[in-house]
Amino acid sequence: MPPASPPHKPPSLLIVPLTLDSLTTPPTAHHLTLIRSAISLLLLPCGRRIYTPPLSLRISISAPPASPQAPPPSWQDIHALLSTLYMAAAQEAWRREYPVLNVDVVFDGGDDDRWLADIPDGAHAAVVGRAEDQAELAGVNARRGKNGLGHLRFTVIDDEEGEEEEEGEARLTTVGSKADVIYQPGREGVQAYDCVALGGTFDHLHVGHKILLSVAAFLARKRLVCGVMDASRLARKQGSSQMQPLADRIAGVRAFLRLIRGIHALNRSTTATTQDLHLDVVAITDDYGPTRDDPAIQAIVGSLETRKGCEAVNTLRATNNLPLLDIFTIGVVAPSSSEDTPSSDEAQQIAAKISSSGIRVFLEGKAK
Structure with a gap:
């Protein structure tokens, strides 16, 4: 034994x-x-x-x-x-x-x-x-x-x-927790796609990132493309001394997507097994990455903060004569603003600390 x-x-x-x-x-x-x-x-x-x-x-x-x-x-x-x-x-x-x-x-x-x-x-x-x-x-x-x-x-x-x-205690939610989607004509109600894309910095992978990645993995039938922003665009970020190297951020995204592969089997609109989802986790140097010229991508997942960027992707794809993408928008981490639980200073502070910049500032304080 x-x-x-x-x-x-x-x-x-x-x-x-x-x-x-x-x-x-x-x-x-x-x-x-x-x-x-x-x-x-x-x-x-x-x-x-x-x-x-x-x-x-x-x-x-x-x-x-x-x-x-x-x-x-x-x-x-x-x-x-x-x-x-x-x-x-x-x-x-x-x-x-x-x-x-x-x-x-x-x-x-x-x-x-x-x-x-x-x-x-x-x-x-x-x-x-x-x-x-x-x-x-x-x-x-x-x-x-x-x-x-x-x-x-x-x-x-x-x-x-x-x-x-406790009653009245500050709580977190996700802004726009009902989520939203902009379908292209003829694709209303689609729940799965052969190829789904998303992008971000994914520094110090936190719960907001993980919700985003999980929803994208749920929607993807065969291939998931994730662009990770190169460090050249991030030098002025708050707490930049604690920014993770690009290779570490790519490895973190890939490891998390492998860990949650079971989510792929929950979508009855996909017929593939959990092992069939191909992961393309790549470095990007602008806001477009592979969505600029990959005709196979059918949908993009972003947050309320990046929705305009997703719409800009479609503008560029239209210019390049590529099919437009369905845009899925998920909530971002923020204080609850419901009538029974008004947002508070504490909840604002929590939301700030859960962000990548908040985590970097926390780590900078620990390093002093």
Whole structure:
């Protein structure tokens, strides 16, 4: 029998399995409390130290198979679900003064929990959940033992544990959380494309980036093109001394897209398997990149901040006699502005820190 992971070493990767009723309904208060409690547990031993590799929280989503008659999850459903989960985690990390916590939301994609059985011992991973989840982890650990790997530790978090969100507490949301799309004539309602594009700096990959990348991966049937801005355009960015090298940013995007490959299987409009999505993660030196001249690209995904840039892409493609792109717009990280939860100074500060520039400024302060 292989040895269990050393009990005295705190985990650097904490896994939170969440089972939802469906992918078209919001997570429950229990789910969000579990996420907040897990972050508290993960950050408790570290204080404010910055670790390399960074401390990570992985939220693994599963849901019962929908009946053939049930409507499949749309890209808006996936966007809303990801926004809720990522925002809950990001806000809790900020409240604990650790905005560099790496958070990933992944979908099982029909693979059940087999991925847990393959996590290497060097990842120093542990799992949190309710008491009834221990039986499932016992099966995972049995498979890990057969693979010569140590057992994953399990920590029980009761429903009552964790800090509940206080009434009137500042919350984050995504501006335009209903999302939006501009279809080209004749393509109204399309939910999947052979080739989808997006672009950005993707510096210190944060929750806003990950929502953007996840929605793009959900929409892509065969190929996903992601342009990563060259450093020559970024020298004047706030906190530029902590800007990641281009190679690191490209590697981070590629690693994340590989991690979330299960999202590809959720879109019933795609018939390909999760392994069929080809990833083109390339450096770009302007706002257009491959969208300038690639006739195979059919759609582009951006944020409210970059929507005008997406429209400029179509203007250029029209000039070059190329097919125009459907434009998908997702929300950006911002304070909630609903009537029952007005935005506040704290929420404004949280939103600023979750941005790439906010993270760079935080790291600059740590480097002094």
